[in-house]
Structures are given as structure tokens and as C-alpha cells.
Amino acid sequence: TxxxxxxxxxxxxxxxxxxxxxxxxxxxxxxxxxxxxLHQLKEGQTVRSPGMKYQHYSPQAHVILVEGEWQNFAAYAEQNKADGVYALVFDGEETRLSLPCLTYGASGQEQAQQIFSKLRELDDRGAHKVYVRAPKPEGIGLAVYNRLIRAAGFEVIQV
Incomplete structure (x- = not known):
């Protein structure tokens, strides 16, 4: 922090x-x-800390952060599945999708510990696009959300 x-x-x-x-x-x-x-800086705006301005922690795949309830996330991911498309979801949700999935923990602390290794693993698997189930931006989930929104280049979809 x-x-x-x-x-x-x-x-x-x-x-x-x-x-x-x-x-x-x-x-x-x-x-x-x-x-x-939570928001991209405006052009020319000065940063007050390293890591605030640019896209960070991003795999080679196109990452899209998806906010919403599980059933809406699942429906969106299933409608958009294709070769090279993955989902990054919470533990236990991976068995309920037909597209390739990785999990990154059930909640805040686990997600904070796993997020970077899972993003690198997506590269190893050859993912082209990744739909990431967004954590709630509260508690330590705010830190995870902050890293993910940067990995997604601030591309967020509400479902």
C-alpha cells in the first residue's frame, strides 16, 4: 500500500x-x-506513485475485466467463447464453464497471492483473450482489482 x-x-x-x-x-x-x-489518468496528468499511469501486469492476451454477478459473467463468457479464449474465475467456478479456465483464489488474500502467476500462466497456455471475473473493489480486493484493471488496460465490461 x-x-x-x-x-x-x-x-x-x-x-x-x-x-x-x-x-x-x-x-x-x-x-x-x-x-x-480505479480510473485511467488523463493525458499529461502527473503520477504520484510508480505503477499509477501505465498498463501493468498484463499477459500477452487481450484482458477484459468483467464486473457482475456470476450468472451474468458465465453467460457472457459462454457467448464469447472461441479458440484461444480463456476465463479467469474464482475457485470453484471453473467447473461451471465450457471454455478453458484458470482460477485465482476464492477471495481477497488468495487472489492477491495468485493473480500475477495466473496472468503469466495464461501466456504459457497461449491465451489470446481472457475474460476476468472482477473481485469486489473493497478490502484487499481493491488491490487485486487495481492490478487487474491495469492488466486490462482499463477495459471493463458490466454484465
Whole structure:
């Protein structure tokens, strides 16, 4: 977690990580999220921390972050399956899809530990396109979401 001290009573999270917003709120009166955590920077905008500006942690495949309930994600992935298309889903969901899948944990901590190795594994498998089931951007899930949105080049689909 990278933070900036804004004034006497405000902490701005620049890059979310293991220390969550909720943890900081227990000890600091005001905690804010930098807009660059969830949104692409505008042209010419100055970054306040490494890793805020560019696409990072992306496999060679075209990554698309998909937000929504499981049944909507599954329907979307199934409608768009083709050769070289994979899904990156939560543990236990892989058996409910007919397209090739990798899993990256059931929740926050596991997902944070596995996300980068799973993105590299997609390269090893020759994936051309990957639909990633988005975690909820809260708690440590915010850090995972932040890394995934960058891997997807900010391409997010709501289903």
C-alpha cells in the first residue's frame, strides 16, 4: 500500500495493497482513494506513485475485466467463447464453464497471492483473450482489482 499524507488528518491511498482502506480508517480520521486507483489518468496528468499511469501486469492476451454477478459473467463468457479464449474465475467456478479456465483464489488474500502467476500462466497456455471475473473493489480486493484493471488496460465490461 502506497499512501500520501494530505494534511494533518487525511491519508490518500495512491496504490492499494495489503494494508486496506478499512485498516487505515481505524487509525486515521480521513482516508481517501486517489482517482487513479480505479480510473485511467488523463493525458499529461502527473503520477504520484510508480505503477499509477501505465498498463501493468498484463499477459500477452487481450484482458477484459468483467464486473457482475456470476450468472451474468458465465453467460457472457459462454457467448464469447472461441479458440484461444480463456476465463479467469474464482475457485470453484471453473467447473461451471465450457471454455478453458484458470482460477485465482476464492477471495481477497488468495487472489492477491495468485493473480500475477495466473496472468503469466495464461501466456504459457497461449491465451489470446481472457475474460476476468472482477473481485469486489473493497478490502484487499481493491488491490487485486487495481492490478487487474491495469492488466486490462482499463477495459471493463458490466454484465
Amino acid at each position: 502506497v499512501i500520501a499524507l494530505e494534511n494533518d488528518d487525511t491519508v490518500r491511498i495512491l496504490r492499494p495493497g495489503y494494508v486496506t482502506k478499512e485498516m487505515l480508517e481505524e487509525i486515521v480520521p480521513q482516508v481517501t482513494l486517489d482517482p487513479a486507483i
